[in-house]
Amino acid sequence: MTDLVATLDEVARPSPGQLARRRFRRHRPAVVASIVLAVLVLACVLAPLIAPYSETEQDLSSTFSSPDGTYWLGTDSLGRDQLSRLLYGGRISLAVAGGVAVVSAIVGTVAGAVAGYLGGWVDAVLMRIVDFMLALPGLIVLIVAARIVGDSLVAVVLIVAGITWMPLARIVRAVTLTLREQEFVMAARATGASWPHIIRRHIVPNTRGPILVNVTLTMAAAILLESALSFLGLGIQPPTPTWGNMLAGSKGYVQTAPWLVWFPGLLILVTVLCVNFIGDGLRDALDPAG
Secondary structure: OHHHHHHHHHHHOOOHHHHHHHHHHHOHHHHHHHHHHHHHHHHHHOHHHHOOOOOOOOOHHHOOOOOOOOOOOOEOOOOOEHHHHHHHHHHHHHHHHHHHHHHHHHHHHHHHHHHHHHOHHHHHHHHHHHHHHHHOOHHHHHHHHHHHHOOOHHHHHHHHHOOOOHHHHHHHHHHHHHHOOOHHHHHHHHOOOOHHHHHHHHHHHHHHHHHHHHHHHHHHHHHHHHHHHHHOOOOOOOOOOOHHHHHHHOHHHOOOOOHHHHHHHHHHHHHHHHHHHHHHHHHHHOOOOO
């Protein structure tokens, strides 16, 4: 009878994943942010289907039109529909954010896990590289790298990822230093498992919480950094629209056509807030003490 009760208790007990989902759903700002971000991403992905015009189509008789029934968010100095350009531009800005998050997560996780697990001179070398990168002025590095590498989508992703992977490396290293002394890691080592296998199968899966939270924060930072590059005349250049270069190209029209500044800036603000709220929700949901 006791064994039956214990078995039923095990069956009824929610898994860690279920507990995390429940805690996330209780975080109302994160849930609302997830819905808003999902709608925004879907709208940008479906831009060719829902945008009323192409991103380059011009109507020179309707330059600087204020928002109305024809052009819902107005037009720019070349008569291009602002709504259509925001949808198409969002595809690039969100692609940069996602690409930077993935590249930064891979580099930071590998560097941190290897440094924490192997220790010794490997740890010393990798952490000194991290310290050196953190000591560099990020904006200056961005400007110099953009001048050297170019302004393609891949180049911008690599440039921004190159200055955002270090915090995650430090976090993963700190967690790995604790995990490598745990019994399950020592047991794997005793069976003769190689260190790459142990890192891949035992260390990295147990650092997924900090990694996921850091990925969301990196996405928010990437959107802001891409916007900063575009505002400085670097990064992805017109006629390809991004929220950043649309904002940069409109800085001279703040008084005469303020809608050209409001809407790109608002989308950047909303996206960054949503990503940060989701990061807060993930942090609370994945906290074992929650």
